[in-house]
Amino acid sequence: MVYDMISCGQFGQQLAELVNSSYRHIARCVYKESLVQEDLQGKNAIAGFYQFDKLDLSEIKWIHAFGAGVDDYLKQPTIQRDLILTRTLGYMDKRIGEYCLAYVLEDLKSVVSTHDNQRSHLWDRTNLNVLYNKKVLVLGTGFVGQGIASALRHLVEKIDGINGSGTSNPLFHQTMTIENLSQAHLEHYDIVISALPLTPSTRNFLNQAFFRLLNGAFFMNVGRGKSLVEDDLLWALENGHVRKAVLDVYQTEPLPSDSPLWDHPGVMMTPHHSGLTTFEDIRKSFEESVKAMKGGIRNQLFVNINQGY
């Protein structure tokens, strides 16, 4: 079967060129910056970042998403439950792992405040903290969680993971199921990083009940913004459950200008750039998806639509 594909938005033109030059046996692809309904006439495949809120997707058999998180796509009311949804992972695991390590070390080595001292011409030899004796917990042990574990595991005392099933993974010393958090002694972890996908059960999961389990942890969210109740994080900072937070994702993006997160002294925030998609990622994941599709294989690029990631 040769798909009639339309690609859209950022990187859409590059993908169309790739498809038409190297994947004619799989798809013919046209490109349009923004899609309206009539663009889908005669098309059964789409590639792009999510921009499909107002479209009827009932004729679409294959969507290739340009990001790793696919919650938007799955929410679309006309999406067919039996369509093929492939996603872009590329080198995002490594990039998000490096990002997490950068901010964990920023905190321990006081990078920003040392640079503020440079700006004030101040020579202040304060002692720095260390990573090698720290215990780390990663929520989510999938593609992104594994990238975080790969980046941190050689540098910390211990790195454990939490996932839906408790399935073990060699990158983590121990994995636990998300059902049993109250028995997981979360108060022992110095660093807690969420890489959870957004599903009905992870929506607003990082709330007061969760933060109550932490004891002065350094907390990061590189998963999905809608997993985090931002007011509950502020409560946790106020009450010592969280010592400092680094956020890359938010309930609403861009972060609204009146959000208290911008100016909170305990929050470092970054503009959802830890795993920003590059065309290199798209090319890699598109090639791997097509190869798997032809071989009848369903790897981690193929979203399990019932599971939601």
Add this chain to the structure above:
Amino acid sequence: MVYDMISCGQFGQQLAELVNSSYRHIARCVYKESLVQEDLQGKNAIAGFYQFDKLDLSEIKWIHAFGAGVDDYLKQPTIQRDLILTRTLGYMDKRIGEYCLAYVLEDLKSVVSTHDNQRSHLWDRTNLNVLYNKKVLVLGTGFVGQGIASALRHLVEKIDGINGSGTSNPLFHQTMTIENLSQAHLEHYDIVISALPLTPSTRNFLNQAFFRLLNGAFFMNVGRGKSLVEDDLLWALENGHVRKAVLDVYQTEPLPSDSPLWDHPGVMMTPHHSGLTTFEDIRKSFEESVKAMKGGIRNQLFVNINQGY
């Protein structure tokens, strides 16, 4: 032999307590904040940070230094060439390795400028750079250089080392001798970190002739300030041999207030705190030194006085 020891300065009192409670078979120790000549009456051992410029050390048989770099001690004109000079390493390798990783990642992930954006309430999703495809060169493959390699090796494409003899080390993909730098293709390295000790041959070694070999490298100095010709680094920044520099050590410390390094946009400077000694380090290295001494072993804590480190 039971030494008559005097300890001095920061951590000196804690060391005296440790010696007198646990090492009476090796030494008796008194403490004084600052030493004058008469304090050395009847003493044959000293422990402390360097403060001995004006003292006659000809009766001293053992010095236990509280830092890893011992160039000051070896310069002292009355120091006996056959004395035992032990030094403090402790966990400095890990701390300096973590520090290097923090600043390498600060650069690639734009940590400081992203935080400046937060301070200005600016949502700017600039692409970040990655570490996983970078080639790293470490000058000096001893205790500190190995700590840097341990921290970075799992995260980079390649990490090579340079030392006096070309002796290989399993933490580095390749090691080369410092004599042959012009054949070592230094222009291929993205990140160049100096962890050189200060000896007659490394003094002012990081000069124009050295920087000329680099091509837009990210350069760090965590070795010794007197290895770096600071004006030549400014020249290298101006001429694109160095893209950005992070310095922890300087020709003069604290860095003089009129140094152009404070305000140079291509320089991040930190106040010689990457491997700041803790009492935990001193305890660990003192215990290991005493144990080696009793066993007749000379490990890396024992300075080779002719070699200079």
